[in-house]
Amino acid sequence: MTKKNTLKIEEYLDFLFKNPKCELNYSKDYELLIAVMLSAQTTDKGVNKVTKVLFSKYDTLEKLSKAPLNDIKQIIKPIGNYNKKALNVKNISKDLIERFNSKVPRTHLELESMSGVGRKTANVVLGELYDIPSLAVDTHVIRVSNRLRLVNSSNPLEIENKLKKIFKKENWNKLHKQLVLFGRYKCKAIKPDCSDCKLEDFCNKDYIKK
């Protein structure tokens, strides 16, 4: 990837998504952490539907930590993998209260010590809540960065490290959101909108169907 093409990517993403926003709804710090955990293998839209019910029925961390497991399961059932995710909701709420003074911690080590919280979730939370430069790699970021020849890998950690070398630290949080939105609305997994894409010149056509 040449410097010129990297700049072209940044300029185009800035043009398409000037002020990119996280599309998960939340009003409290712990709600974001739980919403991101719930978003694994499903859509933000689906998560927003179930968290609307969950966070209004159990509107404090205390209430959420004491919510009956079966009720959490029923509420989040539409997003799939609900047995495990419901247990994660309970465990995260309890951990936040008992180990972190009811605050979402600010380090990878602490975040990833909670059930269901991996590197991607921790990166999203650190960037979104605390503006700590982070580059979360999800399915959209994997696909888009390979198509744009920024990386040649399907390993999230490798991709994260490579992107961090290519782009300036102060742009990581913005760039993560832009790549996600680009993958969600334009460079879609199936039928990407290539005829109207300014990056077609150097796109990896072999990767388009992936």
Ligand code: SF4
């Ligand atoms: S040309 Fe198509 S596949 Fe390539 S980056 Fe643009 S939308 Fe994605």
